[in-house]
Amino acid sequence: MLKRIACLALFACAPLYAAPHLDDQRLQQLANDPFWLSLGHYEAGKLKGWRSYVSDKKFFLAADGAHHPDAELKATVDALYAPASLGEKHAQCVYPARTRWLKDQLHLTDLPAVDCAEFKQWFKDVAPHSAVMIFPAAYLNSPSSMFGHTLLRIDQADVQSNNTALLSYAINFGAYIEGSDNSILYAWKGLMGGYPGLFALVPYQEKLSEYRSLENRDLWEYRLNLTQVETERMVEHVWELKQIQFDYFFFDENCSYRLLELLQVARPGLRLTEQFPLTAIPTDTVKAVKEAGLVEKIDYRPSRERELLERAKPLDGDEQQWVLKISDDQKQLQEPAFKALPRERQALIIDAAYRLGRYRANGLERDTARSQRSFELLRAINQNPAPDLKIQPPGLPEDGHESRTWQAGIGTRGDKAFGEYGLRMAYHDLNDNAEGFPLGAQIEILQMKLRQYEGNHWQLQQLDLATIRSLTPRNALLQPWSWQVTGGLERVPGKHDDETLVAHVNGGAGSTWQLRDDMLGFALGTVRVEHNNDFNEAISPAAGFNTGVLWKNPLGNLSLEAKGDFFTNGEVRRSLSLNQQWELSRNLGLRLSAQREYSHLSSPVNEVMLEVKWYHY
Incomplete structure (x- = not known):
């Protein structure tokens, strides 16, 4: 009884906030705005009305919000005026992109003051300033990777001047897989929508290691001309999608399609997703982004496999056999037959042997003997360095x-x-x-x-x-x-x-x-x-x-x-x-x-x- 009285007293003392009344015409105008439709991932229904690509009920505030953008908008406005005592669960904290837009559109100056400390700290850590679209090229020996992939890198303000891209974050959308399905089952379930899809924000260094090393895929980096405001708007929406499930299909509702939706949130007015009514092949979506005028620079990062093969290309058959022997046993460096080779050939062989060892170690647990071999090869490289490895980029995948x-x-x-x-x-x-x-x-x-x-x-x-x-x-x-x-x-x-x-x-x-x-x-x-x-x-x-x-x-x-x-x-x-x-x-x-x-x-x-x-x- 005392708890109930205390709660009533607190509520009575708290300031009261009332959501503004929206007439039907203004409500429909905002609900049909392309930006609001992008925030809700809505598409026009096959016959009439709307449907959201989001399959997770907890994303919506209105009971019928997945099919009625107007109902979801009204419910959002009402939720913004909920008591500040809700803390981190308040709509202002859960939906920062919605909040920012509705405040601007409706001139909401009387919202309750909510701290949203978790979001503020997360946003500060990400520090979004600019964006880069990453395309890990097709990898032939993996059915799930033969179409390629796309993700977004979010850079801080000083990334380009300090060359610190590895400290950036990456936005990735992919199938959430529990257990260890084999490649055939993975392909079948991916085709039939058997996996949920989730957005994730992870350190870019992790994704770079995964694609360049574990899957041996070249990376193409397309720097986008998004402004800081546009990048921030997109990142705010990513916060709204934490642990929110989508349906996932390999050929349409996939990584590339979802990222096009994010770009439409960043820059309202882009018409990217409507170009892909049936399939969204990653290379096609890259072309669409380029044709929309979003790309200002392209960089290429070769995979470890390509680096190894390029380093070994000038070596003859006998020298490649030395690469195999030295990669397995660093004591081969002291063999008289190897030491009799010209120093410049030794340098190429040692460098290739070190790269081969790193390639073989991909995905394996740390091993003391392997680590010792790598250390000895690195020391030999420092004593007799090979020339810088220059790799001619292949043709652009979108060409x-x-x-x-x-x-x-x-x-x-x-x-x-x-x-x-x-x-x-x-x-x-x-x-x-x-x-x-x-x-x-x-x-x-x-x-x-x-x-x-x-x-x-x-x-x-x-x-x-x-x-x-x-x-x-x-x-x-x-x-x-x-x-x-x-x-x-x-x-x-x-x-x-x-x-x-x-x-x-x-x-x-x-x-x-x-x-x-x-x-x-x-x-x-x-x-x-x-x-x-x-x-x-x-x-x-x-x-x-x-x-x-x-x-x-x-x-x-x-x-x-x-x-x-x-x-x-x-x-x-x-x-x-x-x-x-x-x-x-x-x-x-x-x-x-x-x-x-x-x-x-x-x-x-x-x-x-x-x-x-x-x-x-």
């Missing part, structure tokens, strides 16, 4: 072709002529225009091809859900596996000398070698599971091979491939194919394809096609 592809071709199969028409949602195969893409990388999502034969006979030729190929070359120092996986529907030779539509899943692994700077050779063993109406079994397995050569030539990309599948039911299927693409422009290609197929079920057949590929978003 590659657009991600969606329309294709139309004409050809013959046997003695029949046909036209073929196709659409691929994303985004690159081994023969596509090469600028901005590494040789040997292929990732295609949702590709459909329709074929029209003479006599107006139409058929579905191909429907791929996903095709991923990572042909990463091996060398004396690094020996990564190459791999591929694909699944969907395709036409194969049938038992009546026709084509049968089959459902299949297949994959494989093997090795790739750098034959020349512009040429790769590869050989993979494969397995295949197929449902074919020409077979007696519902599901038929096969083992096989896939081998070939890729050549980046003056005209474009050429591939020569041989494939074979040997089924347990006795069917043997083999093919030999040649593809040459001419790069007519960045977003236009002309491809000549020739193929000969062999099958125990039918006669050998030749197919030739000439097709135009138009890349666009």
Whole structure:
């Protein structure tokens, strides 16, 4: 009873604040303002009304705030006038970006005075002054990284003059994963929205180490021309999103799309997200940011893997063997055969050996013997330093072709002529225009091809859900596996000398070698599971091979491939194919394809096609 009386007394003594009355016209005007819609992450509904991308109910103050921006705005204004005794839970502390904007729009000069010490200290630590968009480039040997990634770095006022970017903070949006899902499960759940997405503000040094070292990804840094006020406004909104969950999908509601929303908060009036109604591939979002005039400078940070390979490039085979031996055993430095080498060659070998040791140690726990080897190699480097490592940046990733592809071709199969028409949602195969893409990388999502034969006979030729190929070359120092996986529907030779539509899943692994700077050779063993109406079994397995050569030539990309599948039911299927693409422009290609197929079920057949590929978003 005494507690209740005390509470009533305190409330009676506290100053009373009343929220202003908003007439319906003013309420709707503010609720439809692009900045308010950006703060609530609203998009227009498919039929009518609004929906918020935020899937977390605790983000909203109104019960129906996820679908009614006006109700959320009114509830926010009311909450700003709540008693100051709420402390850190007061709406002014939880929603600083909303508070600032509503104070300006409604001239709210009579709000209760709330300290918000936690937010003030956090904001002081971040000290936002300017922003840099970071693009960790695609990493072929990780399905989750093959599209690349984007995040934002928030710099303090003196970062550029003092070169202290490592002390900055990074804003990252990503899938929140509990446990340790394998790559296939991760990819599937990411496609289907099986993970929640969260914003995080972390030290930039941590993200730099993660991407450059653990995932061996080059980094591109795009300095943005946001003002200090715009950067502060964006960071205030990040505070509002602490532990707030979004749905996460790899191809649309992903890291890049969410960061575009933040940039629209920073600079109201930007129209970035509306450019991506279906997919938001990171390279496409980087292009959108550049085309909006936000980028003022671009810097490049090579990965540890690229630094190692560039340092080892001038070394011959014997010298690379010394790199391997010295990286494993620093006592090799005292070997007479090594000491007999010219000092400048010794310097290159020692520096490469040290870089190889660091590369191998990525993600491993600290080891005393490994640390001692690194110390001895560093001491040797100090005594005989190698020349500075200068790496020529590759082509800008956003300078590659657009991600969606329309294709139309004409050809013959046997003695029949046909036209073929196709659409691929994303985004690159081994023969596509090469600028901005590494040789040997292929990732295609949702590709459909329709074929029209003479006599107006139409058929579905191909429907791929996903095709991923990572042909990463091996060398004396690094020996990564190459791999591929694909699944969907395709036409194969049938038992009546026709084509049968089959459902299949297949994959494989093997090795790739750098034959020349512009040429790769590869050989993979494969397995295949197929449902074919020409077979007696519902599901038929096969083992096989896939081998070939890729050549980046003056005209474009050429591939020569041989494939074979040997089924347990006795069917043997083999093919030999040649593809040459001419790069007519960045977003236009002309491809000549020739193929000969062999099958125990039918006669050998030749197919030739000439097709135009138009890349666009």
